[in-house]
Amino acid sequence: MTGVTPSGMRVGLDLVEIAEVAESVERFGDRYVSRIYTDHEITCCKREDRDGPGTTYVMESLAARFAAKEAVLKVLRPVDEQPAWRTIELYRMTGGWCEIRLSGRAAELATEAGLGELSVSLSHEAAVAAAVVVGWCTL
Amino acid sequence: MTVEETIRVVLADHGRLAVPVESLNDDTDLFGAGMTSHASVNVMLALEDAFDFEFPEKMLKKSTFESIDAIRSAVAEMADS
Numbered sequence: 250m251t252g253v254t255p256s257g258m259r260v261g262l263d264l265v266e267i268a269e270v271a272e273s274v275e276r277f278g279d280r281y282v283s284r285i286y287t288d289h290e291i292t293c294c295k296r297e298d299r300d301g302p303g304t305t306y307v308m309e310s311l312a313a314r315f316a317a318k319e320a321v322l323k324v325l326r327p328v329d330e331q332p333a334w335r336t337i338e339l340y341r342m343t344g345g346w347c348e349i350r351l352s353g354r355a356a357e358l359a360t361e362a363g364l365g366e367l368s369v370s371l372s373h374e375a376a377v378a379a380a381v382v383v384g385w386c387t388l
Numbered sequence: 389m390t391v392e393e394t395i396r397v398v399l400a401d402h403g404r405l406a407v408p409v410e411s412l413n414d415d416t417d418l419f420g421a422g423m424t425s426h427a428s429v430n431v432m433l434a435l436e437d438a439f440d441f442e443f444p445e446k447m448l449k450k451s452t453f454e455s456i457d458a459i460r461s462a463v464a465e466m467a468d469s
Contacts, residue, residue: 269427284433285429319425329451333445
């Protein structure tokens, strides 16, 4: 069976400490955010700063999305390669839930594995954000 | 400061390793030593600051940051490019 991708369900789970993301934003600022998140995700993770003009990031939302990207990678199972973070997008629907939209190499890996639509669930507590991704491999 | 010393400082500051950076051999698996994927992003950004370059997407894979040896090779490749 070596080299054969088994069909069936694939599940990815990941946890991210919210404080770790907040430290990254504080240390590297927009450079960190723009390397990891798409423009849509950045928009979804901002809120108006009540203390003045401009916006601040919602750290738990950024952390949950990073966890989801990692969970997607666990489903895609790349071998010695890392699709760009921005090729895995958490797209927020008007109802409030998120869908996963893949592009570039991430989309190619999904096609190669026979993965159709991926489903994601995000959650967070005070300190930790989590994501679970499920996909069905048909090859 | 040598390239290796700089890499070790970056790992100590951003790698979130479960062991002291002094205990790492050049070929120690950093992910096995506790570095998470998220921490590896910080390591990448801090290396860019330290060496004043930007990693291209083709180098943003786990193996680029899996050991001090691997990071040193990546830094050398960037310096030669």
